[in-house]
Amino acid sequence: MTNSTEEFAGRVVTDMAAVMSGVMTNIGHKLGLYRAMAGQGSVTSDSVARSTGTDERYVREWLNNQVAGGYVVYETESGTYELPAHHEPVLVDEDSPVFLVPALEVAASLWLDEQKLLDVFRSGQGISWGEHHHRLFCGSESLFRPGYKSFLATEWLDNLQGVRQKLESGAKVADIGCGHGASTITLARAFPDSEFFGYDLHAESIAVARQRARDEPGEQRISFTQCDANSVPQLGFDLICFMDCLHDMGDPVGAARRAREAMNEDGTLLLVEPLARDCVSDNINPVSRLYYAASTAVCTPCSRSQDVGLALGAQAGPQRLTEILNEAGFTRVRVATSTGFNLVMEAKI
Numbered sequence: 001m002t003n004s005t006e007e008f009a010g011r012v013v014t015d016m017a018a019v020m021s022g023v024m025t026n027i028g029h030k031l032g033l034y035r036a037m038a039g040q041g042s043v044t045s046d047s048v049a050r051s052t053g054t055d056e057r058y059v060r061e062w063l064n065n066q067v068a069g070g071y072v073v074y075e076t077e078s079g080t081y082e083l084p085a086h087h088e089p090v091l092v093d094e095d096s097p098v099f100l101v102p103a104l105e106v107a108a109s110l111w112l113d114e115q116k117l118l119d120v121f122r123s124g125q126g127i128s129w130g131e132h133h134h135r136l137f138c139g140s141e142s143l144f145r146p147g148y149k150s151f152l153a154t155e156w157l158d159n160l161q162g163v164r165q166k167l168e169s170g171a172k173v174a175d176i177g178c179g180h181g182a183s184t185i186t187l188a189r190a191f192p193d194s195e196f197f198g199y200d201l202h203a204e205s206i207a208v209a210r211q212r213a214r215d216e217p218g219e220q221r222i223s224f225t226q227c228d229a230n231s232v233p234q235l236g237f238d239l240i241c242f243m244d245c246l247h248d249m250g251d252p253v254g255a256a257r258r259a260r261e262a263m264n265e266d267g268t269l270l271l272v273e274p275l276a277r278d279c280v281s282d283n284i285n286p287v288s289r290l291y292y293a294a295s296t297a298v299c300t301p302c303s304r305s306q307d308v309g310l311a312l313g314a315q316a317g318p319q320r321l322t323e324i325l326n327e328a329g330f331t332r333v334r335v336a337t338s339t340g341f342n343l344v345m346e347a348k349i
């Protein structure tokens with residue numbers, strides 16, 4: 001075996017260990033094992049098991065997996081374990097922009113849908129959003145919500161021309177492809193004088209979004225409707241958002257064209273898409289790898305399941321997205337800002 005084969009085999013073993021340990025991370029989250037360790041300094045497997053109502057032997061084996069992966073530190077002399085404080089925003093703090101553990105549900109859904117994927121690879125057909133295992137729906141909400149909570153109503157809107165002022169003085173906002181409504185509700189909380197209309201093709205997601213809105217003080221300003229992006233029923237919007245969904249649509253040009261019709265002349269389209277550069281050779285990094293996997297298993301089949309079936313993919317990049325928006329009639333399109341996960345674009349008529 002050559003050195004480079006050995007090196008590559010090592011990389012694949014690392015990936016396999018990460019895939020299997022993803023289940024361990026999910027277990028640590030769901031059983032509150034990370035939470036029990038947070039801020040506690042050195043702990044024993046016994047104390048973690050006692051405080052979480054779990055079995056010590058299982059917890060000890062799990063802890064050793066966490067040590068091997070570098071999530072938890074082991075102190076050999078005392079036989080104790082410690083969750084470093086700087087790991088807490090990633091594993092414990094639900095309000096942190098990097099709290100991504102629940103997004104492992106997306107990975108779980110990919111495995112559970114493997115047979116459907118094998119089938120569409122052969123047939124070229126699509127898989128609609130609703131045909132996926134239900135773990136996808138909460139998983140993708142969890143993947144995107146931390147970004148919306150941290151950046152949407154602040155940094156992202158501040159990078160759009162004149163949008164904050166409009167929303168503060170009372171505007172009409174559409175959130176198309178809203179899923180469970182995480183972005184709609186985030187905006188509604190931040191702008192109590194504005195009205196919010198969420199739309200999504202997937203009936204079950206709209207039902208969850210309505211349930212989420214029911215718990216909100218501004219409930220009467222938020223409505224959720226099941227419809228295709230190409231036939232949004234309302235008009236007169238000041239801001240129309242497509243949050244991590246335009247590429248999932250069969251006809252993104254048609255959806256953006258409908259948004260153009262449904263918005264006021266001086267309205268703004270906010271397009272948030274997974275961060276990507278224009279060429280695959282510039283997308284060689286873990287975030288793009290994750291997005292290409294989701295795109296292959298979820299976004300591309302979702303688009304293929306609808307009319308037109310353009311299959312833009314989740315890593316289209318700003319140039320291709322600009323072409324789509326230009327084709328739909330938007331003349332002024334620009335990248336407004338970006339984060340490690342998101343590309344934020346503004347389009348005006």
Ligand SMILES: C[S@@+](CC[C@H](N)C(=O)[O-])C[C@H]1O[C@@H](n2cnc3c(N)ncnc32)[C@H](O)[C@@H]1O
Nearest residue numbers: 129144177178179200201202228229243245249
């Ligand atoms: C990745 S999810 C994003 C959901 C939500 N925007 C978020 O960020 O959490 C993509 C969403 O697009 C919706 N979708 C796909 N095609 C659609 C279409 N043609 N019209 C409306 N919604 C669509 C799906 O049902 C799904 O809820």
